[in-house]
Amino acid sequence: MIKVPLKSNTSYLIRQLPSPTAFIDTNYNIVQTSDKWTSIFNKNDEHNNSKSLFAVFPKLSHKWKMVLDNCFKGNPQPMGIHQTINTNGQELWFEWTNAPWYDTDENIVGAIIQLSNITEAVNNELELNKKELLLQQQAEITKIGRWEYNIADNQLFWCSTTKSIHEVTPGFRPNIETALFYYKEGHSRNAISMALFEAQNKGKSWSNLKLQIITATGKEKWVMAGGKPIYNKGEVVGLIGTFQDIHEQVVADLKTIDNEKLLRTLIDNLPVNVYIKDTESRKVLVNKAECEYLGINDPKEIIGKSDFELYPFDAAKKSREEDLKVMNSLIPVIGKETVKTTLDGKVTSFLNSKIPLLNNKGVAYGIVGISMDISTLKEKEKELRNIINIASVQNKKLLNFAHIVSHNLRSHSANFSMLLNFLESEEDEDEKKNIFTMLTKASNNLLETLDNLNEVVSINTNTNIEIKEINLHDKVVDVCNNLSPFISNNKSKIENNIPASFNIKVVPAYVDSIITNFITNAVKYRHPEREGHVILSVEKKKGYSVLSIKDNGLGIDLKKYGKKLFGMYKTFHDHKDARGIGLYLTKNQIDAMNGKIEVSSEVGKGTEFKIFFNEKN
Amino acid sequence: MKKISDITIIDDDAITVFGLRKLISSSVECESIKSYDNGKIALDALTEFYNNNKQIPQVIFLDINMPIMDGWEFLEAFIELPISNRIRINIVTSSIDPFDQKQWEHYKSKSHHLITFNQKPIDRNKITEITQVA
Numbered sequence: 001m002i003k004v005p006l007k008s009n010t011s012y013l014i015r016q017l018p019s020p021t022a023f024i025d026t027n028y029n030i031v032q033t034s035d036k037w038t039s040i041f042n043k044n045d046e047h048n049n050s051k052s053l054f055a056v057f058p059k060l061s062h063k064w065k066m067v068l069d070n071c072f073k074g075n076p077q078p079m080g081i082h083q084t085i086n087t088n089g090q091e092l093w094f095e096w097t098n099a100p101w102y103d104t105d106e107n108i109v110g111a112i113i114q115l116s117n118i119t120e121a122v123n124n125e126l127e128l129n130k131k132e133l134l135l136q137q138q139a140e141i142t143k144i145g146r147w148e149y150n151i152a153d154n155q156l157f158w159c160s161t162t163k164s165i166h167e168v169t170p171g172f173r174p175n176i177e178t179a180l181f182y183y184k185e186g187h188s189r190n191a192i193s194m195a196l197f198e199a200q201n202k203g204k205s206w207s208n209l210k211l212q213i214i215t216a217t218g219k220e221k222w223v224m225a226g227g228k229p230i231y232n233k234g235e236v237v238g239l240i241g242t243f244q245d246i247h248e249q250v251v252a253d254l255k256t257i258d259n260e261k262l263l264r265t266l267i268d269n270l271p272v273n274v275y276i277k278d279t280e281s282r283k284v285l286v287n288k289a290e291c292e293y294l295g296i297n298d299p300k301e302i303i304g305k306s307d308f309e310l311y312p313f314d315a316a317k318k319s320r321e322e323d324l325k326v327m328n329s330l331i332p333v334i335g336k337e338t339v340k341t342t343l344d345g346k347v348t349s350f351l352n353s354k355i356p357l358l359n360n361k362g363v364a365y366g367i368v369g370i371s372m373d374i375s376t377l378k379e380k381e382k383e384l385r386n387i388i389n390i391a392s393v394q395n396k397k398l399l400n401f402a403h404i405v406s407h408n409l410r411s412h413s414a415n416f417s418m419l420l421n422f423l424e425s426e427e428d429e430d431e432k433k434n435i436f437t438m439l440t441k442a443s444n445n446l447l448e449t450l451d452n453l454n455e456v457v458s459i460n461t462n463t464n465i466e467i468k469e470i471n472l473h474d475k476v477v478d479v480c481n482n483l484s485p486f487i488s489n490n491k492s493k494i495e496n497n498i499p500a501s502f503n504i505k506v507v508p509a510y511v512d513s514i515i516t517n518f519i520t521n522a523v524k525y526r527h528p529e530r531e532g533h534v535i536l537s538v539e540k541k542k543g544y545s546v547l548s549i550k551d552n553g554l555g556i557d558l559k560k561y562g563k564k565l566f567g568m569y570k571t572f573h574d575h576k577d578a579r580g581i582g583l584y585l586t587k588n589q590i591d592a593m594n595g596k597i598e599v600s601s602e603v604g605k606g607t608e609f610k611i612f613f614n615e616k617n
Numbered sequence: 618m619k620k621i622s623d624i625t626i627i628d629d630d631a632i633t634v635f636g637l638r639k640l641i642s643s644s645v646e647c648e649s650i651k652s653y654d655n656g657k658i659a660l661d662a663l664t665e666f667y668n669n670n671k672q673i674p675q676v677i678f679l680d681i682n683m684p685i686m687d688g689w690e691f692l693e694a695f696i697e698l699p700i701s702n703r704i705r706i707n708i709v710t711s712s713i714d715p716f717d718q719k720q721w722e723h724y725k726s727k728s729h730h731l732i733t734f735n736q737k738p739i740d741r742n743k744i745t746e747i748t749q750v751a
Contacts, residue, residue: 403714407682410711411630414737418636421740438632445632 023101025110026072028053028065037115040086057084071098071111081118093122136160143245149176150238151200165223165245167215184212184220192225199229199239210250222250273371276357281323282306284366293373294342312341326354327364338371349378405453412446452581459588465507467617472547473498476536479515492523492532502538504545505617510589517582518609522551527604544595544612555603565599593617621645621675621750626652627659627691628680628709637678637709640744655683656691667698674704675750681710681717689720696728704730705751711737
């Protein structure tokens with residue numbers, strides 16, 4: 001026991017004080033301590049009584065002497081916080097308070113110092129600071145800000161990140177009304193107002209609201225907002241939440257979506273068939289054109305199907321082999337002309353390309369196919385070829401005609417010059433007369449030739465020939481009436497089997513000439529040993545009205561004369577009336593009406609001509 | 618000049634036949650001039666001559682454009698006849714069709730006969746030149 005000036009039985013009471021307490025005299029010497037004090041600071045329960053306080057705690061601020069002096073004068077002041085190490089070497093924080101120490105006569109004899117352990121509080125605060133720091137860093141990195149709203153005093157707090165997202169100054173003081181106005185009018189503002197209302201009134205929290213704000217500088221931004229109510233004794237007292245800048249993400253997402261859309265729109269609207277197949281040649285992607293070609297509405301109907309389910313076996317096998325070759329060799333097929341037949345028998349010409357799709361190891365994981373439907377082109381090409389054929393036939397005809405004209409005129413002029421030559425040197429009067437007769441004949445021949453040529457030219461050059469509908473039956477009757485003396489003189493019979501109502505669209509004058517010509521020929525070349533019999537009939541065949549004129553006459557050796565049958569000045573019978581112009585003109589007239597002519601004949605039995613009148617006229 | 622025994626004209630045009638006859642008879646010596654209206658009649662006649670060992674004409678004047686059998690068809694058949702003598706065949710035509718020119722070259726190379734191609738009109742000098750034994 002140490003000796004203290006005022007030692008009494010109260011010292012026992014002091015020792016039992018629950019908090020660490022020390023009594024010091026006006027010289028700062030420790031007079032008495034509670035057991036609690038002793039257990040904290042004194043090793044082995046040794047009491048430091050009678051030692052100066054500043055000696056025991058050398059790190060105590062000397063300002064505290066002044067505070068204690070004031071206390072000795074009856075004006076106690078808070079001292080502050082002091083860190084110390086306890087007997088176990090633990091770091092402890094204490095808040096020191098003091099009060100004057102009175103003796104029984106109300107004289108101040110010292111000060112009572114009481115410590116309260118605030119170590120936990122201090123540690124908590126440090127932890128809080130650390131957390132705050134972490135949070136801030138996190139907020140800066142993730143661009144997730146915080147906010148808090150206190151309902152009671154209507155205070156809104158924004159963290160620095162939240163402020164920077166709003167693009168306001170660090171000193172900006174938000175309130176709940178202005179905060180709402182940063183949200184874009186319409187969906188965004190409505191959604192956040194609704195969320196706030198529901199949180200305050202129904203205690204609902206919200207999260208992942210993707211909304212748009214207009215920042216203080218007028219920029220449009222996408223943000224993600226979340227919030228939840230905080231309770232105190234079961235009552236909502238405020239809201240806390242997060243606020244995240246997701247603009248770049250959303251824009252990138254939108255861009256990706258846009259790009260995908262663009263690609264899809266492109267693929268779907270390309271006027272070519274596009275598809276992607278996997279290594280098993282199963283369809284992975286098809287565009288609209290390919291769907292239309294395969295006659296389906298929804299691409300899902302063919303996704304996963306192979307060519308073997310879409311095309312006949314042989315074609316599918318060929319296509320599969322081609323796919324494999326492309327995937328193995330990595331050499332694309334470009335613009336290969338392919339004719340494809342679907343299962344329902346539709347035939348289409350394609351310009352086909354197959355390009356291998358490579359993964360990052362350079363191995364093909366499928367092919368992309370592009371096929372262009374060139375059926376119409378092919379059709380056009382065929383038409384063009386036809387036109388070229390027609391043109392070349394016309395050209396040949398023209399050249400042939402030119403040669404005929406040249407030949408005929410030259411032969412006449414040669415005759416003239418020869419005869420005139422003779423005349424010049426001829427002295428015999430009888431022979432002169434003879435030559436004159438020849439000259440007259442030559443002149444007549446020339447006139448006839450010119451007439452014939454003129455007729456041919458007029459058929460071939462008359463471009464606006466007028467096409468009319470005529471009754472074929474009546475036409476034949478007319479022609480027969482005109483030829484009736486000739487027919488009866490030649491002991492022939494005409495049988496008109498054409499239906500009374502059969503009409504054709506033709507150039508009437510040509511048909512007149514054609515029928516006259518064929519009937520005349522049939523009668524003229526009748527077999528001398530029997531009566532002539534000519535049968536006319538008609539049938540419809542593949543866009544043509546086919547008039548058949550069949551006789552039982554001499555017949556023509558088609559092997560010998562077939563090629564020359566319709567040539568100019570070709571005759572095949574030893575007949576004095578044969579001129580060799582009739583069939584040539586007839587052929588030209590039929591050609592001019594876009595028709596055609598066929599002939600079959602057997603020598604000694606008869607001939608059948610079939611005249612095809614084009615119904616498209 | 619060697620006298621020619623037989624000359625044949627094959628042409629459907631009476632005026633040309635008249636002219637040729639007149640020219641030949643006044644320019645060269647020959648025993649007979651025969652004429653035929655077309656290739657068929659001529660071929661029939663010549664074939665008959667050959668079969669009966671009669672004289673085949675030494676010079677033939679041949680027109681191209683004729684009815685029933687034209688000049689080329691006649692030639693085609695005539696060169697098939699196994700006549701050992703070299704016959705002179707003068708084609709006389711007013712045709713300038715390149716096809717006819719080609720035909721002439723074709724038959725000329727195919728036959729041992731002498732085949733010439735002559736454009737109308739034919740005058741006296743020309744007749745003298747081409748009316749010779751081949």
